[in-house]
Amino acid sequence: MKTSHDTLRLGILSTAHVHTDAYVGLLGGTHSVADGGARTWSEGLTAAPIPGVELIGVADADAARGQAFAARHGVRFFASYEALLAERPDGVIVCAENARHRDLVERAAAAGVHVLCEKPLAITTEDAEAMVAACAQAGVILMTAFPMRFSPVMTEVKTLLDRDGLGKVYAVNSANNGQMPARHRAWFVDRELSGGGAGMDHIVHLADLLRWYLRSEVTTVYARFNRILHADKVDVETGGLVMLTFTNGVFATIDCSWSRPLGYPIWGGLSLEIVGERGVVAADGFRQNLINYGSQDVLTSWLPWGTDADRAMVAEFVSAIREGRAPAVTGEDGLRAVEIVMAAYRSAESGQVVILPG
Amino acid sequence: MRVGIVGAGAMGMTHAAAWPCTLATLAGVVAKTPDLARPLADGYGCRVYPSLGALLPDVDVVDICTPTHLHHQMVLQAAAASKHVICEKPLARTVAQGQEMIAACRHAGVKLLVGHVVRFFPEYALAKQTVAGGSIGKPAVLRLSRVVFQPRKADDNWFVDFEKSGGMVMDLMIHDFDYARWVAGDVATVYARNILSGNPDAGVDHGLAILMHRSGAISHVEGSWAYPPPTFRTAFEIACERGLLAHDSAATAPITVYAHKQGERAGDVPLPASPLAESPYTTEIKAFYHAIAEDAPVPVSAADGLAAVQIALAAIESAQRGVPIALAPLPEVQP
Structure with a gap:
């Protein structure tokens, strides 16, 4: 176990995901967004690097992409994942395309390296189960990147619920809408690599948040997907509505649609409204914005000033490694969210309600 | 054109205020008892009638603002007397009743308008017009929300009597079911959940519904009788191929009154607060x-x-x- 005085050495496996830019900034690299100003979750006030952590470098099977990334951020590039893992880092962040998470997580586990894996954990339940098992067997941490659990807005709601501020909770109306992400990274709409469209991309954050808030598991899933938005550009679903019921009787909807047009003032958002016995709490994880009204050639945009949740998430990964304990969000949490996504696809396919085994 | 209003509750009062803006004459009012009809009749200088049957010979148009379960019989009665009818929403408590009402009015050659008033709210009308104009393409994902407090009545609160009103889903969400269908076309499937179905004793209701339209569009409809008074908030988002239309009544309210209340208590000095990791x-x-x-x-x-x-x-x-x-x-x- 590392003590708090040792510098923790972390690496990044693959730079496929747009969030990689934010992570590298938190680990001491240069925080710069190169490709056309990706408006992501993390682009608030630039968070200070997490102290006591050293980024040993990034590896990427796509050498051109990885080298460009490394040069942009002033970090070392490893020509192979093996080469990075051979440096025996304490932990890695897996930022690969969704379909490649399993391979990289298993490699890290085999090397005895702790893992923080981007969401969704995997594109099939089988993959997610294998990843959880591999990390458990290797005795390494598997944490799923669900930053909303670390958002001060969302934790305040959690506190309110935990002190029974709403009484019995009855229902939740939630939405995680965004712009169609292909302009940031083409693989997001390539089914082979992403596993699906808006459903794969945007169900998991809220599915996880709801499990955490309600302390209850999902029992039934109903979903409807469509592909009207961007139908000419992509062959994955771009619109989706999901209804979940939980073992405690709560019902909740998730709107996972990529329904924010390019002219929208920000990448998207995540919000929910929880209805209980004593009233309603409505929370918006991305409301803390400054409005920058545009001119003829500059779109009006929202400039976020809220706390960057990624920083606390990565800090939790670091603390869990240091303290030799399970992280606040585990691989099992990632697996549960994947199961819900898979059930949503089955429901959308059949038009029927899918029951999850308890 | 002479008009008679049936029902002197909140809707009867609201409709009564609107008729003088036409060339029609408000001729009379019928309520459950003459006493209930009196204030409205006095306010508009018209007669109190003891029953719909007594009113019919004196009018050309009947405006039905009664509880939902009474619509069926009253529309049939008006149609039988060859009177045009405006009927508050929901049209009827059952589809079969509604079909019978429509057939009766068609047979009598009278007009029947159902009071889906949301279509006349300018923000909703403008959104419909914008979508129909085609400039932003086909609708794909709709979100419609209407959240209020549970309706109250001094006595005989028929709103909360499921048999009479159909509850929140039938009384409130029906506005947005109609609007979703108006904008995105006929509905093929509905999947819905509400508090009342699982918790009959909850005392409030909140419903969430997912509609699949025949066009392929999907709609999320939210209705609530679970908010504290005096909440009445409506919102929608209509995501189309080349644009997103958004409305939120809370964001467009042009007048807000911040009134001091008797005995209000707070800290000594106001401090701004928004959840942040670091103050x-x-x-x-x-x-x-x-x-x-x-x-x-x-x-x-x-x-x-x-x-x-x-x-x-x-x-x-x-x-x-x-x-x-x-x-x-x-x-x-x-x-």
């Missing part, structure tokens, strides 16, 4: 700590503080004397 006060103290520890310049200089004092004192002087005050440059304070 701005902490950020400030840390910045000063680092300036001392690292012997660096402080981020807010004392000269900035002095300049602010000068502005504030000039503002006080200006307010007291009623003249603009020119500020002289402050000399640098020598250490």
Whole structure:
């Protein structure tokens, strides 16, 4: 176990995901967004690097992409994942395309390296189960990147619920809408690599948040997907509505649609409204914005000033490694969210309600 | 054109206020009892009738503002007397009743308007018109929300009597079911959940529904009788191929009154608060700590503080004397 005085050495496996830019900034690299100003979750006030952590470098099977990334951020590039893992880092962040998470997580586990894996954990339940098992067997941490659990807005709601501020909770109306992400990274709409469209991309954050808030598991899933938005550009679903019921009787909807047009003032958002016995709490994880009204050639945009949740998430990964304990969000949490996504696809396919085994 | 209103509750009063804006004459009012009809009749200078049957011979149009379960029989009665009918929503408590009402009016050759008033709200009408104009393409994903408190009535609260009203889903969400269908076309499937179905004793209701339209569009409809009074908030988003239309009544309310209340209590000094990992006060103290520890310049200089004092004192002087005050440059304070 590392003590708090040792510098923790972390690496990044693959730079496929747009969030990689934010992570590298938190680990001491240069925080710069190169490709056309990706408006992501993390682009608030630039968070200070997490102290006591050293980024040993990034590896990427796509050498051109990885080298460009490394040069942009002033970090070392490893020509192979093996080469990075051979440096025996304490932990890695897996930022690969969704379909490649399993391979990289298993490699890290085999090397005895702790893992923080981007969401969704995997594109099939089988993959997610294998990843959880591999990390458990290797005795390494598997944490799923669900930053909303670390958002001060969302934790305040959690506190309110935990002190029974709403009484019995009855229902939740939630939405995680965004712009169609292909302009940031083409693989997001390539089914082979992403596993699906808006459903794969945007169900998991809220599915996880709801499990955490309600302390209850999902029992039934109903979903409807469509592909009207961007139908000419992509062959994955771009619109989706999901209804979940939980073992405690709560019902909740998730709107996972990529329904924010390019002219929208920000990448998207995540919000929910929880209805209980004593009233309603409505929370918006991305409301803390400054409005920058545009001119003829500059779109009006929202400039976020809220706390960057990624920083606390990565800090939790670091603390869990240091303290030799399970992280606040585990691989099992990632697996549960994947199961819900898979059930949503089955429901959308059949038009029927899918029951999850308890 | 002579009009008779049936029902003198909130809707009867609202419709009564609208008729004088036409050339029609408000001829009479029927309520459950003559006493209930009296204030409305007095207000508009028309007669109280003891029953719909008594009213019919004196009017050309019947405006039905009664509880839902009464619509069926009353529309049939009006149609049988060959009177045009405006009927509050929902049209009927069952589809079969509604079909019978439509057939009766068609057979009698009278017009039947169902009071889906949302279509006449300008923000909703404009959104429909914008989508129908085609400039932003086909609708794909709709979100419609209507959240209010549970309706109250001094006695006989038929709203909460499921048999009479159909509950929140039938009475409130029906507005947005109609609107979703108006914008995105016929509905093929509905999947819905509400509090009442699982918790009949909850005392409030909240419903969420997913509609699949034949066009392929999907709609999320939210209705609530679970908010505290006096909430009445409506919102929608209509995501189309080339644009997103959004409305939120809370964001477009042009007038907000912040009234002092008797006996209000709060902290001694207001402090702004928004959930953040680090309070701005902490950020400030840390910045000063680092300036001392690292012997660096402080981020807010004392000269900035002095300049602010000068502005504030000039503002006080200006307010007291009623003249603009020119500020002289402050000399640098020598250490």
